[in-house]
Amino acid sequence: MKNRKEPVPAQAGGDARERILVTAELLFAKQGVDKTSTRDITAEAGVNVASINYYFRSKEALAEEIFMRLAQRVTVLRLADLSRYMDAARESKSSLRLEDLIDCFLRPYFAPGLHGALLARFIIQHRLHPSEMTRRVFVQYLDPFAMEFIDALCLTDKRVSRVEWLWRYNLMTGTVMLAMTDIGPANRMTALSNGQADASQTGELKRHLAGYLCRALAG
Structure with missing residues (x-):
């Protein structure tokens, strides 16, 4: 269906969004935005690899x-x-x-x-x-x-x-x-x-x- 909301990725409940934000800020500060991959962020934050797209749409929006x-x-x-x-x-x-x-x-x-x-x-x-x-x-x-x-x-x-x-x-x-x-x-x-x-x-x-x-x- 066109307007169906995408399901929340596994492992991405609770405070996952905040963990992504905190982790990404630390990694961006340490190694730069361009040199930080979405996989780096999700692995460090302990969330599903689809979480960034679910919560933020893209690394740029994050x-x-x-x-x-x-x-x-x-x-x-x-x-x-x-x-x-x-x-x-x-x-x-x-x-x-x-x-x-x-x-x-x-x-x-x-x-x-x-x-x-x-x-x-x-x-x-x-x-x-x-x-x-x-x-x-x-x-x-x-x-x-x-x-x-x-x-x-x-x-x-x-x-x-x-x-x-x-x-x-x-x-x-x-x-x-x-x-x-x-x-x-x-x-x-x-x-x-x-x-x-x-x-x-x-x-x-x-x-x-x-x-x-x-x-x-x-x-």
Whole structure:
């Protein structure tokens, strides 16, 4: 029959959908979306090989849902940090510090378990090949946060126009995305410095990235 619902695959009941999402995110973060097969995911999650098609239709749709979940978690963390920094500035009757806002923006990319490098790859993929799902991620999570963050940037230096802050914000995000997608063992910094600098050392990367962004955004 045409509209008959496909039966649930064997071994795919209960929390199978969530296991697939959690497992796929871990594997995508570790080895990349392209290098992770549906069989890798189902074997690791302990579900039937037909489960991904049943729950998500395709690996691409699964990846897009993981993008949505990542963006949601990151947005919640950033908004909490932003609110904390703004409350502290009000209580001390001082201006927001640019350094604090940059810390707010960068922290999810380096926080354990948040898979910031994977989020950066998803964002770049959206820029290259947007879909309806990835557009929804921006409309629902990333764009609203960006507007609040730019409002906060405006408070750090009221001599700078909002349009100028928009430019600086957009250029900042591009810098961070590129930096976060080149942190493997063969990263560009290692090659250019002949091993004296290494972007896979995420603590060093964060320190240099934060310092650079502070200087660049301060203009």
